[in-house]
Amino acid sequence: MSEEVRAMPRVNGLAAALRMLAPRWPMLLLATAAIVVFTAASLARPLAIQHALDEGVAKGDRAELVQACLAFGALLLLVYVFQGLSTWIVNRVGQDFLYDLRMRLFEHYQRMSLAFFGRENAGRLVARMTSDVTTVNDVLNNGFLVVVQSLLTLAGATVILLTLSVRLSLAVALILPPLIVATAIFRVYSNRAYNRVRERIADVMVHMQETFSGLRVVQAFAREQKNRERFGEINERNFEANVSTVKLSSLYFPFVEWLRGAAIGLILYFGGRQVAGDAVTVGTVAAFVFYLEFIFQPIQNLSQVFDMVQSANAALGKIFGVLAVEPDVPEPERPARVQPPLEGRIALEGVTFGYDPDRPVLREIDLVIEPGQHVMLVGPTGAGKSTLAKLITRMYDPTAGTVRIGGYDLRTLRLADLRRTVTMVPQEGFLFTGTIRENILFGKPGASDAEVRAACERLGIDGFIRSLPNGYETLVSFRGSRLSAGEKQLVSIARAFLADPPVLVLDEATSSLDPHTEEQVEQALRTLLEGRTSVVIAHRLSTAEHADRVLVVDGGRIVEDGRHDELVRRGGYFAALYRQWVAGRAAKTA
Numbered sequence: 001m002s003e004e005v006r007a008m009p010r011v012n013g014l015a016a017a018l019r020m021l022a023p024r025w026p027m028l029l030l031a032t033a034a035i036v037v038f039t040a041a042s043l044a045r046p047l048a049i050q051h052a053l054d055e056g057v058a059k060g061d062r063a064e065l066v067q068a069c070l071a072f073g074a075l076l077l078l079v080y081v082f083q084g085l086s087t088w089i090v091n092r093v094g095q096d097f098l099y100d101l102r103m104r105l106f107e108h109y110q111r112m113s114l115a116f117f118g119r120e121n122a123g124r125l126v127a128r129m130t131s132d133v134t135t136v137n138d139v140l141n142n143g144f145l146v147v148v149q150s151l152l153t154l155a156g157a158t159v160i161l162l163t164l165s166v167r168l169s170l171a172v173a174l175i176l177p178p179l180i181v182a183t184a185i186f187r188v189y190s191n192r193a194y195n196r197v198r199e200r201i202a203d204v205m206v207h208m209q210e211t212f213s214g215l216r217v218v219q220a221f222a223r224e225q226k227n228r229e230r231f232g233e234i235n236e237r238n239f240e241a242n243v244s245t246v247k248l249s250s251l252y253f254p255f256v257e258w259l260r261g262a263a264i265g266l267i268l269y270f271g272g273r274q275v276a277g278d279a280v281t282v283g284t285v286a287a288f289v290f291y292l293e294f295i296f297q298p299i300q301n302l303s304q305v306f307d308m309v310q311s312a313n314a315a316l317g318k319i320f321g322v323l324a325v326e327p328d329v330p331e332p333e334r335p336a337r338v339q340p341p342l343e344g345r346i347a348l349e350g351v352t353f354g355y356d357p358d359r360p361v362l363r364e365i366d367l368v369i370e371p372g373q374h375v376m377l378v379g380p381t382g383a384g385k386s387t388l389a390k391l392i393t394r395m396y397d398p399t400a401g402t403v404r405i406g407g408y409d410l411r412t413l414r415l416a417d418l419r420r421t422v423t424m425v426p427q428e429g430f431l432f433t434g435t436i437r438e439n440i441l442f443g444k445p446g447a448s449d450a451e452v453r454a455a456c457e458r459l460g461i462d463g464f465i466r467s468l469p470n471g472y473e474t475l476v477s478f479r480g481s482r483l484s485a486g487e488k489q490l491v492s493i494a495r496a497f498l499a500d501p502p503v504l505v506l507d508e509a510t511s512s513l514d515p516h517t518e519e520q521v522e523q524a525l526r527t528l529l530e531g532r533t534s535v536v537i538a539h540r541l542s543t544a545e546h547a548d549r550v551l552v553v554d555g556g557r558i559v560e561d562g563r564h565d566e567l568v569r570r571g572g573y574f575a576a577l578y579r580q581w582v583a584g585r586a587a588k589t590a
């Protein structure tokens with residue numbers, strides 16, 4: 001199967017979440033007990049009203065009235081305290097769960113290989129952390145509480161109503177079928193409508209983002225009008241999706257209100273007749289009116305939670321699906337016992353590799369690079385140079401064959417041991433938000449300030465760093481946007497130098513620098529490479545002259561291998577490339 005279409009594993013999200021929540025059962029039990037107390041207190045309130053009306057008001061007994069009012073006040077207090085307590089516990093458990101989930105996702109992402117990030121859309125991976133977690137958050141905050149409370153309320157209210165008056169209860173039961181049917185229909189349609197709204201909003205965002213990032217092209221080709229028309233269509237679909245939800249709401253909610261009114265009418269009519277016949281009291285009729293709320297609200301709440309649980313189940317399925325993806329470059333089960341750093345000898349034995357295993361990018365490569373050797377990789381674009389570098393740094397494992405460093409198959413080395421031995425310096429000096437010193441320390445977190453300074457002095461970049469506004473403490477924002485490309489390279493060279501690995505793999509920068517910075521970068525690179533095995537993906541041939549060995553990669557094979565001058569004499573691909581480069585250089589200086 002090709003890498004791009006590999007699907008995420010399917011996981012039952014709710015079951016996985018329940019397994020994660022299982023150790024927190026004592027807290028959830030406590031929350032359930034609190035919900036039982038406040039729901040019972042809540043259900044008892046209309047009984048206090050009934051008592052106040054029948055025993056206090058109707059009989060003119062002040063003491064009974066005061067007693068009933070005090071009881072009512074006590075019930076209110078109970079509801080207040082225990083509702084607060086249960087809300088706090090449930091939310092606390094929910095937030096703990098979400099915290100763990102985010103940490104697990106983040107740690108998992110960090111363990112994943114480049115292959116994973118190559119085939120997965122970054123936006124989707126971030127969505128697992130953000131919108132999916134938020135969906136789960138909603139259900140955790142409200143779902144559990146609402147389900148337990150609604151079920152208890154419905155059951156409690158039914159028992160109380162039947163005890164108070166079976167005949168009046170039957171009158172209330174008349175409105176249940178239309179309420180349940182209307183709610184079920186509303187949920188089905190509103191679910192669809194809200195899904196459409198979410199999709200349409202996503203379309204609006206995608207179009208806006210595309211327009212903003214491509215604004216220069218839009219303006220250069222004067223496509224504003226056309227673009228506006230396209231946005232107009234997308235916006236209209238968004239509008240229609242929203243309007244359809246409004247239509248549904250304007251049908252459903254007034255209907256429920258009408259049903260509520262009809263139910264009160266029925267209670268008054270049948271209740272009133274029974275009061276006249278002395279079968280029930282005025283207080284009972286009033287209590288029935290109050291209890292209506294205890295029937296209507298839970299039915300509506302439960303239907304809403306049912307939707308939320310469904311969405312959360314889908315979100316959890318996606319989250320646990322990502323978590324179930326095994327890393328492509330796993331840690332070895334029984335790692336080789338080594339003392340890093342290893343000897344800088346690289347050996348590839350019959351290495352074949354394809355991002356899609358059916359379409360090899362590198363074919364049967366045999367290669368030995370001796371410790372301390374400086375090797376340059378050259379070749380046409382798409383030849384497989386970067387891929388070769390990625391296999392040496394174990395960003396990917398070969399489809400067939402073995403890559404060794406210091407005699408060890410990379411798959412048998414603990415990743416931490418391997419990273420102490422091989423460091424990759426990418427094309428673009430990547431800086432994290434923080435100070436220059438922190439960015440350099442990334443190479444060796446425990447290093448002292450003096451070590452950092454000494455490393456920069458050796459590389460000849462101490463002067464440049466001290467000339468920055470705050471020297472080593474100068475803040476750089478994400479990706480080092482305040483520094484030039486060359487300056488970022490200097491910082492990333494210092495980072496690699498401090499890490500001090502025996503093997504360096506370097507993707508030479510393609511961006512052209514001003515002559516002074518270029519000289520500084522070249523000087524720093526020479527110092528960095530000294531005494532280490534190095535594999536440099538060359539984009540400029542000026543550095544090739546300093547290499548011990550040049551490898552020409554073409555069509556996934558090494559087609560030329562030798563010293564710079566040998567290859568020039570041999571008259572193959574490299575010689576032609578070199579002649580072209582010399583002629584270009586001569587033309588520039590002429």
Ligand SMILES: Nc1ncnc2c1ncn2[C@@H]1O[C@H](COP(=O)(O)OP(=O)(O)OP(=O)(O)O)[C@@H](O)[C@H]1O
Nearest residue numbers: 118355356361379380381382383384385386387388
């Ligand atoms: N992540 C990836 N997924 C699928 N195919 C890839 C991936 N990266 C590279 N390729 C393909 O592998 C082949 C070799 O690419 P590679 O980047 O190794 O070439 P290169 O010699 O380094 O080229 P360049 O000089 O342009 O960087 C190309 O055909 C490329 O399209």
